[in-house]
Amino acid sequence: MPDKNPSHEAFLRVFLRNEDDLKGYARALMPNWHAVGEVMQEASVVMLRKWDQLQHESEFLPWAKVIVRLEVMKTRQSSARDRLRFSDDVFELLAQDDPNDEAEDMAQRERIALDRCLDEFQPVQRELLFVPYHGHGAVTQLAAESGKTVNSLYKKIARLRLRLTQCVTHRLADSTLGEPLS
Structure with a gap:
């Protein structure tokens, strides 16, 4: 049975909350999604190992971006033989730019759509x-308290999730057509 470490659980929560932003950042610096996956895997191991060095969770994203950037640089060095890669100048320019503007905008639109759909x-x-x-x-506990079967509750949850997904998808599609998230 895996050892439950509260520190690891806290890391996992914060990491998963920021994973999409970190992947977007890595993708802006890497030539393909396969490379991003490898970088993210290595970066997440480093982050977990150094988690205790982080002062506060609110500092996670900038801290994690530094680690992702370092992992990207290590990967770039190991693939220096490849002919098709960004020059160091272009890489530095991309790393200085905030490639997550669009990702952050999309994440904000998704949160707004989700909140409005949940309402x-x-x-x-x-x-x-x-x-x-x-x-x-x-x-299981809710099923016992309500006198319903666990299976029936999971089916109801699945229907609600489908309805929620459809609502969010619809609102996001409308917002990309220029209509505000209503």
Whole structure:
């Protein structure tokens, strides 16, 4: 059974919350998604190893970007034989630019769409959507309390998630056509 380390759990929560931004940053510096995957894997190991050095979670993203950038540089050095790669000047220019402007804008639009879609659900439905994230056995406990089967609750959660996904997708599609997220 894996050892539950609160520090590792805290790292995982913060890392997953910022993973898309970090991947976007790495992708701006790397030639393809395969390379990004390798860089992210190595960078996440380094981040976990150095997690205790971070003063506060709010500093995570800039700190993690430095680690991703260093991992990108290591990968670039190891692939220096490749003919098709950015020059060091272009790489520095890309690294200084904030390639996450679009990613951050999209993430903000997604959060707004999600919040507005969640507002369309009744409080009981919203609560049911979040039950699986309350911890191991939360759905089973709710099933026992409500007199329903676990399977029926999971089916209802799946239907609610589908409805939520469709709502968010619709709102995002509308926002890319120039209509505000309403």
